[in-house]
Structures are given as structure tokens and as C-alpha cells.
Amino acid sequence: MSAPVSQNPGTVVLVDGHALAYRSYFAISSLTTSKGESVQAIFGFLRQLLRLLRNDAQQVIVVFDAPAKTFRHEQFEGYKAGRAKTPEDLPGQINRIRKLVDLLGLQRFEMPGYEADDIIGTITRRAEAQGYQVRILTSDRDAYQLLDDQVRVINSAGELLGPAEIHEKYGVTVRQWVDFRALTGDASDNIPGAKGIGPKTAAKLLQDYGSLDAVLQEAQNGTLKPKGAQEKIAASIEDVKFSRELSCMVTDLDVDVQIGEKRGKIDLEPLLAELRDLEFNSLVRDVMGLLGDGDAPQATPEPEAPTLAPWQTPTEGVIWGYRLTREDDLQAELAEVATWDGEAARVLEQVELAEFVGQRSVNAINAKALATHLMVRGVNVLPGEDPMLMAYLIDSAVTTPQLACEKHLGHAWPDQAAGRAVAGGRLLDALQDKLDERRRILYDQVEKPLSSVLAKMEVHGIRIDSDYFRALSLSMGARIGNLESDIYGHAGREFPIGSRDQLEKVLYDELGLASSKKTKLTGKRSTAVGALEPLRDEHPIIPALLEYRELTKLKSTYLDAMTQLVNPHTGRLHTTFSQTSVATGRLSSLNPNLQNIPIRTETGREIRKGFVADSGYCLISADYSQLELRLLSHIADDPKMQQAFIDGADIHRRTASQVLGVSEELVQPQQRRAAKTVNFGVLYGMSAHRLSNDLKIPYAEAAGFIERYFATYPGIREYIDRTLAFCREHLYVETLMGRRRYVPEINASNKNVREAAERIAYNMPIQGTAADIMKLAMVRLEGQLAALGARLLVQVHDEILVEVPEGVAQDVEQLIRREMLEVYDLKVPLGVEVGVGPNWYDTK
Structure with a gap:
């Protein structure tokens, strides 16, 4: 006598492992580790799996296709032959997914000779017989044959599909689904079906005749209607029968499944090691949230509660933690502050600015935000050590404290000031040794002193x-x-x-x-x-x-x-400048964003008239001239392009002359424009199609111009090839000063992703070096300008804006020109355009 069936024992969720892995692979455009390992399928799969596991009321079981061929392949050699080739980097990801499923303590099944569908069908019918609700997470429509009152499919859009939804969409019942698939076939599985019979006709036939057997009988008798369907099905009867056989799931396999057992014990330490290796720090908290009483973690990735001690006036060298109501607004309130001395955290319950008096600098994550808040309120303090800047120099993709904490500490960015102080101290300790010599120099001589320069600029602001x-x-x-x-x-x-x-x-x-x-x-x-x-x-x-x-x-x-x-x-x-937002090293600004004030149209340039000097002052604008092209000629070491800059030639006219083989005096405006477009576009992957559209010239003419361009400047092509080869091997590129950007997508199998990464790879050393030069110039200038009563106001791209007492304008102009020209030695001279005026517009 069988055991009585429980009325509602719970829900079983069956995950079609291969289907979810494929969907995740293509849903996420590209995701790789810093080592270049593709992980988008793993990340998407694990994120979905963890969402399912949050619901304690359901059991999750994962099913995969076995590596070997199935009985269907033996029956039909062409089975699934029409499917696209599996991406090369996907099988390895699926193997790691299998491992993660096991470490999470889940039941995982695959069976040689059978597909995941057959195991899903078997477990579905067994769970259903025991009274369970069943949910099947799959994008495979074969699962529709299993649907009934207790069974639903969760499709790729997250929708729950049952018999009613299938009938509404396809016009057939779930009991007719296999017959429907037999008639229509399935190109993805190479199931033949009846040639020429589409979904609408198949549905109408099953509505009229009830079943596939009845349809075939009518076709054999020559009485099937409509006549067109009679001819097509009569010619495909054996294919249709065979297609039905291929489409039927097996539902009686010998699967040793334990229905009702929610989850085994999480194997935590190996699981966390896998997540760290995959660089999935953002998923650690989700995993930790699954832990039950039987899961005893050896270590926790959550931030530890710091040891607290009574407040005392801090000494130099402590790490500050703080919370501002908003970090890009000088009018924000300082909600909470704390310090960390390596042993205990001390929280200042009621923030008193007097506690900062006497501090020369504040060490903190995002130290500049705390310093500017204090400076604008009359406390003379500058940003000091900042582990956020270190984390950004180590990996320019780490742009926020949250990412820095996840990557280097394995836990989230704390919410409270005490936790932030501790995180700052531990990051500082962890990152000191991770900076190689060149990036250590960038930190000490560029980024750290620049944070003080920017703090002063933010506090001073600009008059409008x-x-x-x-x-x-x-x-x-x-x-x-x-x-x-x-x-x-x-x-x-x-x-x-x-x-x-x-x-x-x-x-x-x-x-x-x-x-x-x-x-x-x-x-x-x-x-x-x-x-x-x-x-x-x-x-x-x-x-x-x-x-x-x-x-x-x-x-x-x-x-x-x-x-x-x-x-x-x-x-x-008062704008706020960010040093850690742009992967090339360039600054960004917000509230307001002054970087995006348009200058290509006269209407856009009119806005600059509203930025004005204080009474008794004037504005000086200094703009590096064609900095990226000069850097390109230096880094690519192309003699012809270098000579043009050494000669002081119009680089675009010279380029047109050399590419087209005409004297410079005879170069037409359209020809110079084409040269200018290519000169600036080559580092952004300028294609012949794009050049053709931009200049409204025939494609062949555009393609010929680009081909002759590279023949004229072979050093540029060699630079691109050399840089790509280096990046493919090392997965990063660097500026002349050692600023590094990782580009793991350089080896991606997806062509569009790979080509975008290639453009980043050969563009970054140029753009990044331009950013380094501008930052270095600002650091060198700030103190000398202050000595003359002048102050830096704004930095936008390759330009700085300075407010200067009218009486020393000429001296400041000469100082700026000299320092910007001499800041870095290249094989070509740097160029600087300097202008003076009462407003920003008139400095040009």
C-alpha cells in the first residue's frame, strides 16, 4: 500500500542547467576576471540560483545534459545538428557551475544516454505524484508537455506558464504539445516535422481533428483539409511520426532523487574560495544569507564589528571614517565621524569641528570629500592618505568604496563611520604592497597631491x-x-x-x-x-x-x-571633481558637470560667457594643443608625424599633403578636413564606413584614404599591433607613467566585445598619458599660482582655467605656459594655447 499523498507539501524547482547557462552567457554581453577568464555564464547562473534559494519554502534541484550522446542521437544522426557551435569559453564555465552547485549542497543530476529534459520529466512526475507543486526553470519548450495544474514553466522572461498560457499563445492544449511539435518540427534541434507546415496550420489541424493520429489517418485517406495541408503531410508522414518520437520526454528513469530534502550543507570555505577566484565578491553576501544553523563558517566576509573605545582628540596618522548626507555638495551635513588607530574605533557622537583643528590632513577613504567639507567651514585641513586612490591605481575598474571593499577586503562598504574608519585602515594596510614602483610614484607624486589641489579648487569655486x-x-x-x-x-x-x-x-x-x-x-x-x-x-x-x-x-x-x-x-x-570615475585617468565633475559644456557649436560656447572673474581679477585659459596627436607621434615613434610637430606644421594639412601626394599649399579644405577626421579618429577605430558618412564621400574613397594614411605613418599601425599583442598576453595596457588599465575582454570570443576591447587597448595609453600630463601640470602649478595670488578654478579635458589678479596676469601667463610646456619630455614639443579675458569665452 502506497503512502498517503500530502495535500501541499511544498514546491520543487527544477533548473535546466544547460539552458540557464546558455541564457546567462548571452544575456550578459561580456564578463571576465582580471586574469581574462570568461565568467558571464557562471555569474548569471549563480545570481539566478541564489534568488531561488532565498525562498526556504521550495526545494531546488539542478539538472544537466550529460557530455555523451543520447539515445536520440543514436536514433537520428542529425539530431540537434542545426544548432550553432557552442562558444569555446562556455563548456569550461558550465563545469565550474557544476562545482558551485555541489558546493551549495544541492542535488545535481545528469545521466549518460539521456537529456536533462528526460530527468526533468521523471522528477516532475515523481514529485507531482507526492503532491508537490513543480516549477521548471527552462527556455526549452519541450517542457510544455509536462504542464498541468501542479506544474508550471518559468520562462526566460521570468513569467509563469501553465496550460492556459500555452493554449492562448499557440492554440493547442498541453496534451497536444508533442503532436504540435511533431507537425511543425524544431529547427534548433533539427527535428524535421512536416515540410511546409507552420505553427498556425498545425494548431488549426489539431483543433479540427483533435490529435496527430487523426490528422495522419485523414492524410493517408486523402481526405485531410485544407488541400494544401493534405499534400504536405501526406509527403511527410514518416518524418512526422519520427519527430513525435524524438519530441516525447522519458518520464520513468531510475533517478535517485530525494524529494522533500531542501538542501544539504553548504561547503563554505571551498565555496568562498571559488567566489574569490571568480572575483564574485558581490555575491558573497547572498551566499552568507543562506547559512543555517548547520553551516558553521570559519570566517565571515561581513565587516567585523570594530572594537570601540571612548572618544579622544585624534593624533596625526589615524584613519577617519565619516558619513556625509551627500558627498558632492559642500552644503551637505557631516552626519557622523570616527577614527581608527589600528586597535580601536572611536566615534564622535556629536560632530564638533573643533576636533579637527590642528590636523594638517585627514586620512580616509575619499579623503577629499571630508577635507573640502571642513575647509569650506574654516578648518584648514587637506586630504591625506586615501586608499581609494590606491585601489583605483591598482585597478581602474574599482571606482567606488563598495568595489574597493569587495575586491580587497571581501566585504561590503560599511554603513557607519566606525566601520568605514576600520575599512580605510585595513585597505591602507592591504594596498601598500600592491602598488608597484611606477604606480607608487603616480600615487605619491600625482594622485595624492592632486587631491589637495582639487579640494582647494572645489572650495574656491567659480563665479557665474x-x-x-x-x-x-x-x-x-x-x-x-x-x-x-x-x-x-x-x-x-x-x-x-x-x-x-x-x-x-x-x-x-x-x-x-x-x-x-x-x-x-x-x-x-x-x-x-x-x-x-x-x-x-x-x-x-x-x-x-x-x-x-x-x-x-x-x-x-x-x-x-x-x-x-x-x-x-x-x-x-562649486563643482566636485572625481579622480576615480574614468578608467583612462581623466577627471570627471558633477553637480554640475562642467566637463560636458559643449564647445563645438557657437550656441554651446555662448554658455562660457557666463563664467566670469571676480572684480579686480581676470581669467586665463590654457589648453594643450593637439596633445593626443603629439603623444601618438611619440609613443608610435613615427618619424614623419614627429617631424610635422617639430617643424611646427599644421598637422592636418601636412597629413593631407603626405597622404594625397600634393603640396601643402594645394591642399583643399575638404582634404584637410578628411585628414583631421582620420588623425583624431584613428585611435577610436575610425572605419571607412564612418569616414564615408562623416565626410559624405564614397566608401571607396574613404577606404583608400585610410589605407594610404597607414602607409604614410607606418609607425601608427605598428603601435596598434604591438599594443594589442602586449594586451592579449598581459591583459592590460599602461600609460607612459605606468597608469594601468586592465582589458580582459581583449580575448573575448564575441567579436563585437573583442573589437571594442581592442579600441580601448590602443586608445588608453594615449588618453591616459594625456590625463597624467595634465594632472602633473596642475600639481606643479598650484603652489606657484597661489604665491602670485592666482587660483586654479576648473579643469576640462586638456584645458585649465585660472583666476588671476589683473596686475600679475602677464607673469601668470608666462608661468603657466612654461610649466605646461616643460612638465614632461617628449620626442616632439608640447603645444599650449593661452588666452586672457574677463570671462571664459573671451579667453579664446
Whole structure:
């Protein structure tokens, strides 16, 4: 006598291991460790698995296909022959997934001669017979034949599919599913089906006749309707029968499954070692959250509660921890501070600025944010040791304290000041020895002193002419209103211009413009600037739209927002500079972002008129001239390009002359423009197609120009090839000063990912060295400028802006020019353009 069935003992979740691994592999564009190991399938699989395991009410079982061929391959040699070749880096990831499943204490099954589907079918029917609900996580539609009141499929979109959903979508019942698959076939598994019978016809036949056997009988009798289906099925009867046999799951295998056992014990230490090796520090907390009473961890990746001691006035050398209500706003409040001396944390319950008086510097993660908060309130203190800068120099992908703590300490960024102080001290200890000699010099001579320079710049801020911005905003608003009217006139009706779908309808359906681009995700016709630019001459609505977009963005992002960000206490604009946000080493700024003020259009440049000097002062702008090209000629060691800079030639005119074989005096503007486009585009992977579009010249002409360019400057091609070879071997590239960027995707199997990584690899040494030179110049200049009463205000790309007492403007101009030209020795001279004016615009 069989045991009675429990009414509702729980839920069993069956994971189709190979299906989830494949889905994860292609869902995540690329993910590799610092060693270059592809891990996107492992990460996606494990993240989904951990989500399932959070629900204690369900049992999770993982099933894989066995490596050997199945009985279906023996029956049909072409079974699954139509599938795309498995990516080379996927099988190794699946093997590591198997190991992780075991370490998590889960039951894992695979059986030689059978597919995962057959094991899933067997366990489903067994669990169902014991009263369990069953959920099958798979993208394989074969599982639909198992569906009933107790069984559901979780598809790739996370939707729960049952009999009703299958019937609604396909027009057949789940009992007809195998018959449906037999008629339609399956190209992915190379199941033949009935040639010429599609899903709609197959569903109609099964609706009319009830079953595949009835359909085949009618076809053999010659009475199947419609007539077209009669002919196609009569010619494919054996294929259809065979397809049905291939599609049927086996549901009675001898599988030693323990239904009802939620999970075995997590093998924690090896599991954590695997996660660290895979660099999945972000998943450690999820794993730790699964631990039950039977799982006794030897060590915890969570931050330990620090030893606390009573507050005492700190001595030099302690590490500070702090919480600001916002780190990119000088008006933010200092919510909490603490110190760590290597033994105990001391929390200052009520923050008193007097406790910082006498400190020359503050050591902390993101020390600059704490220093600027204090400086603006009158406490003369500078940023000191900062392990965040060290972590960023070790790996430029580590851009936040959270990432630094996860990577180097194995736990999250603490929420409280005491924990942050401890984390800062431990990071400082851990990272000191990880900086090699060159990056140690970068830290000591560039990044650390630069944080003090930037702190002073942030605290001083820059004056803006709010009245000018308000007047410009009004003028721009009027122009936007006129453009709206023009756009409505060209469209023949009013419509919400900001609506992507409405704009698509107007441009492509109503006006009949030809769209050359579709968005990847939706397949809709693109209305982005890149898609509209080629249509500029096709219809007058396009230039009106492009100008409308530019002006509305400028008005909202800068003109209207800028005046709101003026500090009421200083009357100045205080941006925040970040040293750890950009992988090339360049600075970024926020609240507001001054890096993105447009300078390519006259309207964009007009914004710079609103940045003005204090009374009795003027502004000096100093901009490195063609810095990246000069660096390219140096690093690539190309004699012809170097000679052009040594001669002081117009580099673009010289390039056009040498590439086209004409004298420089005869170079036409269009030819110079082509040379300029290639000169600046070569390091960003400029293609002939892109050059053809940008210059509106035939593709063959563009391709020929690029080919002759590399023939003229062979050193550039050699540099690219040499850099790529180095990166493929070492998985990183470096600047002249040793700033390193890891590019593990350089060996990715996905062509698009790999080519993007290649562009990063040969671009970074140039861009990164440019960033290093600018930072070094700022460090050298700051003290000398201060001695003359001048102060650095802003740094944008290859340009600095300085506020100078009018009486010493000439001396400061000479100082800036000298220091920027002499900051670094190259095989070609550096070039600097310096200008003076009452506002930023007039310095040019």
C-alpha cells in the first residue's frame, strides 16, 4: 500500500542547467576576471540560483545534459545538428557551475544516454505524484508537455506558464504539445516535422481533428483539409511520426532523487574560495544569507564589528571614517565621524569641528570629500592618505568604496563611520604592497597631491553671471518656441516633440523619410541624433529638430540648472571633481558637470560667457594643443608625424599633403578636413564606413584614404599591433607613467566585445598619458599660482582655467605656459594655447 499523498507539501524547482547557462552567457554581453577568464555564464547562473534559494519554502534541484550522446542521437544522426557551435569559453564555465552547485549542497543530476529534459520529466512526475507543486526553470519548450495544474514553466522572461498560457499563445492544449511539435518540427534541434507546415496550420489541424493520429489517418485517406495541408503531410508522414518520437520526454528513469530534502550543507570555505577566484565578491553576501544553523563558517566576509573605545582628540596618522548626507555638495551635513588607530574605533557622537583643528590632513577613504567639507567651514585641513586612490591605481575598474571593499577586503562598504574608519585602515594596510614602483610614484607624486589641489579648487569655486544665464535662457526659450512652430508647420500638425514614438510616426510614416537605423532592443526606427544627421538635407524638419534638441538640452541642463546650484553663502558655483570615475585617468565633475559644456557649436560656447572673474581679477585659459596627436607621434615613434610637430606644421594639412601626394599649399579644405577626421579618429577605430558618412564621400574613397594614411605613418599601425599583442598576453595596457588599465575582454570570443576591447587597448595609453600630463601640470602649478595670488578654478579635458589678479596676469601667463610646456619630455614639443579675458569665452 502506497503512502498517503500530502495535500501541499511544498514546491520543487527544477533548473535546466544547460539552458540557464546558455541564457546567462548571452544575456550578459561580456564578463571576465582580471586574469581574462570568461565568467558571464557562471555569474548569471549563480545570481539566478541564489534568488531561488532565498525562498526556504521550495526545494531546488539542478539538472544537466550529460557530455555523451543520447539515445536520440543514436536514433537520428542529425539530431540537434542545426544548432550553432557552442562558444569555446562556455563548456569550461558550465563545469565550474557544476562545482558551485555541489558546493551549495544541492542535488545535481545528469545521466549518460539521456537529456536533462528526460530527468526533468521523471522528477516532475515523481514529485507531482507526492503532491508537490513543480516549477521548471527552462527556455526549452519541450517542457510544455509536462504542464498541468501542479506544474508550471518559468520562462526566460521570468513569467509563469501553465496550460492556459500555452493554449492562448499557440492554440493547442498541453496534451497536444508533442503532436504540435511533431507537425511543425524544431529547427534548433533539427527535428524535421512536416515540410511546409507552420505553427498556425498545425494548431488549426489539431483543433479540427483533435490529435496527430487523426490528422495522419485523414492524410493517408486523402481526405485531410485544407488541400494544401493534405499534400504536405501526406509527403511527410514518416518524418512526422519520427519527430513525435524524438519530441516525447522519458518520464520513468531510475533517478535517485530525494524529494522533500531542501538542501544539504553548504561547503563554505571551498565555496568562498571559488567566489574569490571568480572575483564574485558581490555575491558573497547572498551566499552568507543562506547559512543555517548547520553551516558553521570559519570566517565571515561581513565587516567585523570594530572594537570601540571612548572618544579622544585624534593624533596625526589615524584613519577617519565619516558619513556625509551627500558627498558632492559642500552644503551637505557631516552626519557622523570616527577614527581608527589600528586597535580601536572611536566615534564622535556629536560632530564638533573643533576636533579637527590642528590636523594638517585627514586620512580616509575619499579623503577629499571630508577635507573640502571642513575647509569650506574654516578648518584648514587637506586630504591625506586615501586608499581609494590606491585601489583605483591598482585597478581602474574599482571606482567606488563598495568595489574597493569587495575586491580587497571581501566585504561590503560599511554603513557607519566606525566601520568605514576600520575599512580605510585595513585597505591602507592591504594596498601598500600592491602598488608597484611606477604606480607608487603616480600615487605619491600625482594622485595624492592632486587631491589637495582639487579640494582647494572645489572650495574656491567659480563665479557665474546669473543675470547673463537668465537672459540667455529667455532668449533661448524664445528660439525654442519658434522652432516648435517650424516643426509643427513642416509636420503638418502639432505633436509632442519629446515623444520618441510620435516623432517616429511623423518622420517615417507621415513624411516618408527613409530610416537607415533601427534600435537594437526594440527594432523600432531610430530617432536619435546619429540617425537624423544623415537626413539633414532630406527635409527641412530635420535641421529644425536637431537645433531644437540642442537648445532644449542646453537650456535645461545648464542655463536653468546652473543658477540654482550657486552656493548662497559664497555666491559661486562649486563643482566636485572625481579622480576615480574614468578608467583612462581623466577627471570627471558633477553637480554640475562642467566637463560636458559643449564647445563645438557657437550656441554651446555662448554658455562660457557666463563664467566670469571676480572684480579686480581676470581669467586665463590654457589648453594643450593637439596633445593626443603629439603623444601618438611619440609613443608610435613615427618619424614623419614627429617631424610635422617639430617643424611646427599644421598637422592636418601636412597629413593631407603626405597622404594625397600634393603640396601643402594645394591642399583643399575638404582634404584637410578628411585628414583631421582620420588623425583624431584613428585611435577610436575610425572605419571607412564612418569616414564615408562623416565626410559624405564614397566608401571607396574613404577606404583608400585610410589605407594610404597607414602607409604614410607606418609607425601608427605598428603601435596598434604591438599594443594589442602586449594586451592579449598581459591583459592590460599602461600609460607612459605606468597608469594601468586592465582589458580582459581583449580575448573575448564575441567579436563585437573583442573589437571594442581592442579600441580601448590602443586608445588608453594615449588618453591616459594625456590625463597624467595634465594632472602633473596642475600639481606643479598650484603652489606657484597661489604665491602670485592666482587660483586654479576648473579643469576640462586638456584645458585649465585660472583666476588671476589683473596686475600679475602677464607673469601668470608666462608661468603657466612654461610649466605646461616643460612638465614632461617628449620626442616632439608640447603645444599650449593661452588666452586672457574677463570671462571664459573671451579667453579664446
